Amino acid sequence: MSLDKNDVRRVAFLARIRVEEDDLQPVAEDLNNIIAWVEQLSEVDTDGVQPLTSVEAMAMPKREDKVTDGGDPDRVLGNAPDRVGDFYAVPKVVD
Amino acid sequence: MSYIVQGDTGDWEVVIGLEVHAQVASKAKLFSGSPTAFGAEPNSQVSLVDAAMPGMLPVINAYCVEQAVKTGLGLNAQINKISVFERKNYFYADLPQGYQISQYLHPVVGEGIVTVDLADGTTRDIGIERLHMEQDAGKSMHDQDPKRSMIDLNRAGVCLMEIVTKPDIRSPEEAGAFVRKLRSILRYLGTCDGNMEQGSMRADVNVSVRKVGETEYRTRAEIKNVNSVRFIMQAIEIEAERQIEVHESGGEVVQETRLMDPNKGETRSMRAKEFAHDYRYFPDPDLLPLELTDDFIEGIRATLPELPDAKKQRFMDDMGLSAKDATTLVADRESAEYFEAVAAKHDAKKAANWVTNDLFGALNKAGLTIAESPISADHMAKLLTLMDDGTISGKIAKDVFEIMWETSDDPEKIVEDKGLKQITDTGAIEAAVDEIIAANPGQADEVRGGNDKAIGWFVGQVMKATQGKANPQQVNQLLRDKLKG
Numbered sequence: 001m002s003l004d005k006n007d008v009r010r011v012a013f014l015a016r017i018r019v020e021e022d023d024l025q026p027v028a029e030d031l032n033n034i035i036a037w038v039e040q041l042s043e044v045d046t047d048g049v050q051p052l053t054s055v056e057a058m059a060m061p062k063r064e065d066k067v068t069d070g071g072d073p074d075r076v077l078g079n080a081p082d083r084v085g086d087f088y089a090v091p092k093v094v095d
Numbered sequence: 096m097s098y099i100v101q102g103d104t105g106d107w108e109v110v111i112g113l114e115v116h117a118q119v120a121s122k123a124k125l126f127s128g129s130p131t132a133f134g135a136e137p138n139s140q141v142s143l144v145d146a147a148m149p150g151m152l153p154v155i156n157a158y159c160v161e162q163a164v165k166t167g168l169g170l171n172a173q174i175n176k177i178s179v180f181e182r183k184n185y186f187y188a189d190l191p192q193g194y195q196i197s198q199y200l201h202p203v204v205g206e207g208i209v210t211v212d213l214a215d216g217t218t219r220d221i222g223i224e225r226l227h228m229e230q231d232a233g234k235s236m237h238d239q240d241p242k243r244s245m246i247d248l249n250r251a252g253v254c255l256m257e258i259v260t261k262p263d264i265r266s267p268e269e270a271g272a273f274v275r276k277l278r279s280i281l282r283y284l285g286t287c288d289g290n291m292e293q294g295s296m297r298a299d300v301n302v303s304v305r306k307v308g309e310t311e312y313r314t315r316a317e318i319k320n321v322n323s324v325r326f327i328m329q330a331i332e333i334e335a336e337r338q339i340e341v342h343e344s345g346g347e348v349v350q351e352t353r354l355m356d357p358n359k360g361e362t363r364s365m366r367a368k369e370f371a372h373d374y375r376y377f378p379d380p381d382l383l384p385l386e387l388t389d390d391f392i393e394g395i396r397a398t399l400p401e402l403p404d405a406k407k408q409r410f411m412d413d414m415g416l417s418a419k420d421a422t423t424l425v426a427d428r429e430s431a432e433y434f435e436a437v438a439a440k441h442d443a444k445k446a447a448n449w450v451t452n453d454l455f456g457a458l459n460k461a462g463l464t465i466a467e468s469p470i471s472a473d474h475m476a477k478l479l480t481l482m483d484d485g486t487i488s489g490k491i492a493k494d495v496f497e498i499m500w501e502t503s504d505d506p507e508k509i510v511e512d513k514g515l516k517q518i519t520d521t522g523a524i525e526a527a528v529d530e531i532i533a534a535n536p537g538q539a540d541e542v543r544g545g546n547d548k549a550i551g552w553f554v555g556q557v558m559k560a561t562q563g564k565a566n567p568q569q570v571n572q573l574l575r576d577k578l579k580g
Contacts, residue, residue, distance in 0.1 A: 065156050
C-alpha cells in the first residue's frame with residue numbers, strides 16, 4: 001500500500017487537519033515509510049489465529065439501566081467557548 | 096398489487112429499502128448513566144461521556160443489549176453471538192466525539208423476516224438485512240440566531256437500533272405497511288415506544304426505479320430522516336417520479352442523500368460535501384467485543400410475548416374471526432388486549448363487531464387511542480352481557496353505547512337509570528300491538544291480504560310505541576299470530 005499526494009490531501013481533509021500544498025509530498029513519504037514498517041507484520045503467518053481484542057481475556061463490563069448522571073448543564077457547558085442559555089452556541093452550521 | 100409508474104418510455108417499478116432508527120426504551124443512555132426522557136431542558140441530560148470530555152470511557156448499558164436481542168428475535172432474525180462496536184468518523188457540531196459508536200461489519204442481529212399485511216388482505220414477506228446498535232447524535236437548531244447554531248446534547252448517546260431491510264419493498268403502500276408492522280412489533284416487545292412524533296422512530300428511505308422486467312438495480316438515492324408513515328409513502332412517490340424523469344430525459348440518477356420537503360412536495364439534494372460518506376470505520380478500542388451466550392439469548396426468547404402474527408392466527412383459528420377483523424385487532428397491543436378482555440366472556444365475533452365497528456369507529460372519529468377510550472373493556476363486556484341475557488335489545492344497546500361514550504358510566508347503571516330494560520311481559524307488548532292494529536285498520540287489511548312487508552311497518556310502530564324496549568322477535572310473532580293466525 002502506498003499513498004500519493006491526493007490521498008494525503010483527502011485524509012487530511014477528512015481529519016480536518018490543514019496540510020499546506022508544499023507539505024503534501026513530504027507527508028506522503030513519511031506516511032509511506034510508516035505503512036511499510038507496519039506492513040512487515042503481514043510477513044507473520046496468522047492463519048487460524050483469532051484477532052486479539054484485549055490483552056486480558058475478559059468479557060465487556062456492563063452497566064445497569066439506571067440514571068446516575070446528568071442534571072448539571074453548567075458542568076457540561078463549563079468549557080464551552082460560547083453559550084446561549086443552556087445551549088452550546090457554535091458558528092452556524094449549514095448543510 | 097404491483098405498483099407501476101407509467102413513464103413516456105414504458106412502465107417503471109420502484110425498488111425501496113428502509114433504514115429505520117428506533118430508540119430503545121431505556122432509562123439511561125447506551126454508554127452513560129444520563130437519562131433519555133423526551134422534552135427535558137437543554138443539556139440537562141448529558142454526562143461528561145456524552146459530551147466527549149477527554150478520558151471519559153463508555154460502559155455499555157446491559158438493558159439496551161437485551162432490547163436489541165429481543166427485537167432481533169421478534170423479527171425472526173439471526174442473533175450474532177459476537178458483535179463489534181466500531182467508530183463511524185465524521186465531524187458535525189452535534190457529535191462531540193467526532194465519531195458515532197455504531198456497529199458495522201459485525202452487527203448484533205443478522206437476517207430476519209417481517210410479514211406485512213396489505214390493504215387487499217394479502218401479506219408479503221420483507222427481508223431484514225440486519226439490526227445494529229448505535230448512539231444517537233445531539234440536536235442542532237439553526238433558526239435561533241443569524242450567526243450561530245444552538246446545540247443540545249440531550250439526545251447524544253441515546254441507544255438507537257438501526258433496522259435495515261433488504262431492497263424488497265415495491266410500493267409506497269408496502270413501505271407504509273412495513274413501518275406500521277415494525278412499529279407494532281416493537282410496541283408488543285416493549286423495546287421501543289414507536290412514537291414517530293417524538294422522534295423515537297424515524298426512517299431513511301432508499302429509492303431506485305427500473306423498467307419492469309429489468310433484473311439489475313439502478314442507482315438509488317437516500318431520503319434522510321423521514322418521520323411519519325405518510326411522509327415515507329409520499330417521499331417514495333415523489334422520488335420515484337423524479338428519478339423516472341431523470342432517466343427518461345437521458346440524465347443519470349446520482350447516488351446521494353436527499354431531504355424531503357413535505358410542504359413543497361419535493362425531495363432535494365443535501366449537496367453533501369465531497370467525501371462525506373467516507374466514514375473510515377474501525378473497531379472502537381474503548382469497547383470489547385459484545386459476546387452473548389446461548390443461555391442469555393434463550394432466556395430472552397422465553398420472555399417474548401405473543402406477537403401480532405401469532406395473535407392474528409389464533410384469533411382466526413380459535414375464535415373464528417375474519418382476517419380483516421383479526422388484522423385490525425392485533426395492530427396494536429392495547430387493542431388486542433381490550434378485545435380479549437371483552438371476548439373472554441362473550442361470543443368472539445360479536446365482541447369483534449362491537450370493538451372494531453362501534454368502538455374503533457367512535458375512537459377514530461374523536462381522534463382518540465384505545466388507551467384513551469371513555470368506555471372500559473369491563474363496561475363493554477357488561478354491555479354485551481346485557482344483550483346476551485335479553486335485558487336490552489341490540490337496538491337499545493347502540494343507544495346505551497352512545498351514553499357510555501359520553502359519560503363513561505357502567506351500562507347496567509345506565510339501563511337502570513333510564514329505564515331501558517326490554518319489556519318481556521307479553522301482556523304489555525300485546526296491549527301495544529292491539530292498540531296499533533286497532534288504530535290502523537287499512538294496513539292491517541293489507542297484511543291479512545298477504546302483504547308480508549306491511550308487517551315490518553307494524554313492528555316499527557310497536558317498537559316506537561314502546562320506546563324500543565319491546566323484543567322485536569316477540570312483536571313480530573304476536574303480529575303474525577294476530578293478523579294471519
